Structures are given as structure tokens and as C-alpha cells.
Amino acid sequence: MKAVLLPGDGTVEVVERPIPVPSMNQVLIKVRSSAICASDLSLYSGNAVVGGNLAGSGKIIPGHEAAGDVVEIGEGVRSVAVGDRVAVHLSIGCMHCEFCRAGYIEQCLQWQCVGFDVDGGDAEYIVVPEAVCLQLPPELSYEAGSVMVDNFGTQYHTQKRLGVSGTDVVTVVGLGPMGAAAVLVAKARGADVIAVDLVPHRLELARTLGADHVVDVSDGTALEQILALTDGRGTEVAIDCSGNAAGENLALDAAARLGRAAFVGESSSATINPSEQFLRKELTVIGGWVFPIYEYDEMVRFILRHGITPEVTVSHRFTLDEAPTAFRMVQERRADKVMFVFDEDTEKESTQ
Numbered sequence: 001m002k003a004v005l006l007p008g009d010g011t012v013e014v015v016e017r018p019i020p021v022p023s024m025n026q027v028l029i030k031v032r033s034s035a036i037c038a039s040d041l042s043l044y045s046g047n048a049v050v051g052g053n054l055a056g057s058g059k060i061i062p063g064h065e066a067a068g069d070v071v072e073i074g075e076g077v078r079s080v081a082v083g084d085r086v087a088v089h090l091s092i093g094c095m096h097c098e099f100c101r102a103g104y105i106e107q108c109l110q111w112q113c114v115g116f117d118v119d120g121g122d123a124e125y126i127v128v129p130e131a132v133c134l135q136l137p138p139e140l141s142y143e144a145g146s147v148m149v150d151n152f153g154t155q156y157h158t159q160k161r162l163g164v165s166g167t168d169v170v171t172v173v174g175l176g177p178m179g180a181a182a183v184l185v186a187k188a189r190g191a192d193v194i195a196v197d198l199v200p201h202r203l204e205l206a207r208t209l210g211a212d213h214v215v216d217v218s219d220g221t222a223l224e225q226i227l228a229l230t231d232g233r234g235t236e237v238a239i240d241c242s243g244n245a246a247g248e249n250l251a252l253d254a255a256a257r258l259g260r261a262a263f264v265g266e267s268s269s270a271t272i273n274p275s276e277q278f279l280r281k282e283l284t285v286i287g288g289w290v291f292p293i294y295e296y297d298e299m300v301r302f303i304l305r306h307g308i309t310p311e312v313t314v315s316h317r318f319t320l321d322e323a324p325t326a327f328r329m330v331q332e333r334r335a336d337k338v339m340f341v342f343d344e345d346t347e348k349e350s351t352q
């Protein structure tokens with residue numbers, strides 16, 4: 001089968017690998033969609049932000065936002081059948097600890113990440129435990145599944161924890177794929193949205209996704225603009241999806257007194273002023289990352305009830321052969337959300 005590898009030096013290899021065989025409690029999925037996440041750029045440039053030693057080895061197939069068709073099941077598999085359309089939750093856990101048992105597999109101390117620690121979805125086939133297979137109803141596309149297991153699911157969970165509702169104005173800072181998903185979720189939860197970025201086409205996308213106001217940060221007056229839109233109060237909720245220090249500071253500053261804020265953009269350091277920015281404002285500040293697997297069915301109902309198509313956040317589509325171009329375009333910020341798409345007529349036999 002065809003598969004992508006990221007040696008970590010800014011290059012991309014498209015290689016031939018044997019089709020993996022599902023062992024006990026595993027399933028083989030023919031991949032139909034697999035998205036590039038901003039976090040994959042850390043593999044591309046050789047400083048993996050997630051995972052153990054193997055993650056940086058260049059030998060693991062990337063891709064933690066995959067969906068496809070189950071084509072083979074291993075011994076003992078009960079909940080998934082050949083022919084099922086599934087998305088893959090990125091978390092592989094021990095399934096016995098308190099976090100796994102609560103559905104928070106991503107908090108497991110033995111956690112392994114699909115596409116970082118074990119082979120991921122940027123390939124024609126992927127093997128995963130049946131426990132991480134999420135059934136896609138016929139109304140949802142494979143691409144919707146790919147977006148749901150990362151950006152959309154993260155926002156769904158984070159905004160549920162923040163209690164976002166129709167009484168809130170939500171500032172979304174950073175309108176890449178995560179921020180775009182934040183706009184979709186906040187609007188469906190009934191909030192007004194102020195969408196913040198400096199890239200014109202991202203601001204335009206936010207408008208088409210339903211943002212009530214867009215704020216261009218490029219002239220340095222973003223906070224003043226947000227305050228002007230809210231009678232000087234700030235917004236009840238502010239979510240940073242940018243992962244940069246300026247964006248995180250803007251989110252804390254934009255949040256109203258007694259408000260709520262979330263950091264969702266991956267970030268390794270930032271200087272903040274806790275006393276000014278959240279201590280005396282009595283803010284509730286949370287981190288948001290992935291979603292507990294038990295929340296998937298509820299998220300599906302939410303999406304169907306509100307007629308959301310999460311895949312509207314996809315900006316570019318490529319084949320695996322075009323992976324070098326795809327990763328380069330994401331790295332150079334010429335593409336926001338890239339989806340690998342696959343030829344549905346390719347038979348398993350012909351790719352061996």
C-alpha cells in the first residue's frame with residue numbers, strides 16, 4: 001500500500017508498505033479521508049510535539065484524523081463489522097485505568113497517539129483497536145469524520161465545558177482550522193461570535209461560517225475593537241486557537257470579568273500577567289484538548305440536529321502522491337486545512 005513518511009528534515013516520502021494485518025481486537029480500515037493537522041508540522045520539521053521516542057523516528061506513518069471503511073476485523077472484535085464506515089479517535093490507551101474507564105483515553109498514562117506513536121491515516125490502510133472506531137451515520141461524510149475527531153471534537157468538548165450558550169458573546173482568536181471549528185460550534189450553541197485573525201481569507205471564511213463580527217488584528221487595535229463591540233465589557237467567553245503568545249494574551253484580555261477562557265492552540269511558552277488578566281477578573285481558564293470518546297454520539301446528534309457540515313473547514317484536497325506539495329503548502333501557510341482523498345475504485349489487491 002501507499003503511505004506517507006516524514007523523515008523530519010522538511011521532506012516527505014511516499015513509500016510502499018505492506019498492508020497491515022489486524023490482530024486481536026483490531027480492525028483494518030481502508031482510508032477514505034485523512035487530514036493534515038497543524039501538529040503534524042512538528043513531525044515534518046523534526047521536533048514532534050506529541051508522542052514518545054518513535055514519534056520523532058520518521059518511521060511512523062502520520063495522520064491522526066482518519067476515516068474510512070472497515071475491510072477486515074481481527075479475532076475478538078464485536079462492536080465493529082466489515083463494511084462499517086468509521087472515523088478513528090486518535091487515542092490508544094490501556095482501557096483499564098481510571099481515565100480510560102471514564103472515556104478520557106487521551107489522559108491515560110500509557111497513552112499512544114495514532115499518527116505519532118503508531119501508524120496513522122496518511123496511507124491507503126490503517127489498523128487500529130476496535131475501541132477507537134467511531135461509527136459514521138450515513139448523513140456524515142468521511143471528511144466530516146476526519147474533522148470531527150480533531151478540530152470539531154475538541155471545540156465541541158471545550159465549549160461544552162465552558163457552557164457556551166445564547167447568553168454569551170464568544171471571542172475566537174485565530175481562525176485556522178481549529179478557530180473555524182470554534183465558530184461553527186459557538187454559533188450552533190447559540191452564541192454571538194467575534195472572530196479574530198490577521199489573514200483576510202480566514203476572516204472571510206469566519207463570516208461565511210456565521211461569525212457575527214470579524215476583527216482584523218493587524219493594526220494592533222483588536223482589543224479596542226472587541227471592547228467597542230461589547231460596551232467595554234469584553235466577551236463572556238474567549239477561546240485562543242492561535243497558540244501564539246499574543247493571541248493567548250488577547251483572549252485573556254478580551255474575556256469579561258467573571259468570564260471564561262480556554263487555551264486550545266498548541267503552545268510551549270507565553271508570558272502572561274495572571275493578576276491583571278485573570279486573577280482579579282475571577283476568570284475561569286481551562287485547557288482544551290481532544291474529547292472524551294463517550295462524547296462522540298452526543299456530538300453526532302448535535303451535528304445532525306444543527307445541520308452542520310464540519311468539512312466546510314477543509315481548504316485543499318490532495319492525493320497521497322501529492323503529499324510533498326500538501327505538507328509544503330501547510331508549512332508555508334498557503335493551505336489551512338488539507339484533506340488527503342482516495343480513489344474509491346482502488347482494490348486492496350492492486351495496491352499490495
Ligand SMILES: [Zn+2]
Nearest residue numbers: 037038039150
Ligand atoms: Zn491534531
Ligand SMILES: [Zn+2]
Nearest residue numbers: 094097100108
Ligand atoms: Zn488507561
